[in-house]
Amino acid sequence: MSTEPSPTTIPDVDPQALRTWLSAIGLDVEGEVTASRVGLGQSNLTYVLRDAADGEWVLRRPPVGHLLASAHDVVREARILSALADTDVPVPRVHGVCTDETVSAAPLVVMEYVSGAVLSDRSVAEPISASTRHEVGMAMTDVLARIHAVDLDDVGLADLASHKPYAPRQLKRWSTQWERSRTRDIPAVDELTRRLAASAPEQTETTLVHGDFHLRNVMIDPATGSVTAALDWELSTLGDPLADIGSSLAYWPEATDTVLRGEPVELMDGFPDRAGLAQAYLDRTGRDPQALKFWYTLGLWKVSIIAEGVVRRAQENPANRAAAGVPTAEHVDGYVARAMAAAADAGI
Incomplete structure (x- = not known):
């Protein structure tokens, strides 16, 4: 029911x-x-x-x-x-x-109300051609680049958040959220927190950061694959732009990942894989691929904490449950395992 x-x-x-x-x-x-x-x-x-x-x-x-x-x-x-x-x-x-x-x-x-489609499940994405699905992924990297190019002074957002280095701020914020929202102990999360804190790359720029940019947080034109609206800005802040693409990659599943829904839209023919999305963004912006590995790892660590928070909110009040269901311990552990693997790959 x-x-x-x-x-x-x-x-x-x-x-x-x-x-x-x-x-x-x-x-x-x-x-x-x-x-x-x-x-x-x-x-x-x-x-x-x-x-x-x-x-x-x-x-x-x-x-x-x-x-x-x-x-x-x-x-x-x-x-x-x-x-x-x-x-x-x-x-x-x-x-x-x-x-x-x-x-x-x-x-x-x-x-x-903006016209377009949110590709929340395969039934919405099935009528879209494989080539248009590919364009959706490319359009998402383009919109991220546009977000990161916004002149903060011109739009009045220079005071939205701190201009201090973003990695320590993220680690502090999400460590605090972890302590307040977790339903159990996961030692690997605490280990990742320590390793990430010791490995943060130097931040060379501060931009607007969406903070939660993934396929279900954009509306697209089914005919062209272009993004008609970027949604859900509640986690937006000022920080390192690579944090955004790192989080996007953390949310973007591949066939071997543990996922909440049985058949993720992103695995359908045409959609780029994580490597393709990362390369498109790096080609568009010229930013540092090694630093992106750090932010991908941090993104997975953060998604693990967010997923655990969802579990807690749903336990407290069923009105917060969504149609996609609620993550289980297996889902959270899957994100943590991916984060550990990404940390090893990045030398963290």
Whole structure:
């Protein structure tokens, strides 16, 4: 039986007050507004809102229950999207941010509905040709390069986060998250933390970093493979751009990996493998391939910690479960094993 909210229910939101607020921010709302949970996300909850005249908008809210400090900040996410609205980074436009507790117990962000497809499962990707699937991968590396080329002063994001070296910041943040969210001891995670701290490459530039860039966090044009919107900016910060492509590679499965879903979209004919994605990004940007090996290892370490956090949130409140299911100990251990192998390959 599904544990998702019903199609007309957003946790802790007053439907009539929401409709009134939508009208107050200038949206032309007709009749009743219904909400449907979308996506396979395990973190912030995403809904499509529809009115009686087929108007469509997207709403984001934090997950239900216990939240770790600094996590799931949809107001901050809205700031980033608004800052990028007039750049060449494809993002949805933000209509409004609601912090009125008479409408919702948690902050809400409402943004435009962008046309395109999220390749969340094979049924969505099957109609797309193999050559277009390849273009999806190449387009993703291109969008990452565009994100990393954003002029922080021009868009008003220079103060988004610290400009101190990113690796120590990431290691501190995710080590803290690990201590607060883990459900068991995994000595290899602690060993990787020590080894990564001792091996961080020198950071030579500071850019905008998406922080969670993978196939299910982009919308694509099924006809061309281009990216129509980069989504889910809640982990975005300032840091080393190679961290982004490292995390993307950590999320991108290959046939021998332990994965949450039985048949990952990325293994379908046409999609590039990890080596192809890495090379495309490096060719596009000229950045250091050896430093990328470090960031790929750190990405796997971080994904292990995120997966464990998902397990904990789902245990605490079933409303946070997503359609993709919840990772098991085997899934988390699979990421940790990949991280150990990547560390060996990088000489970490």
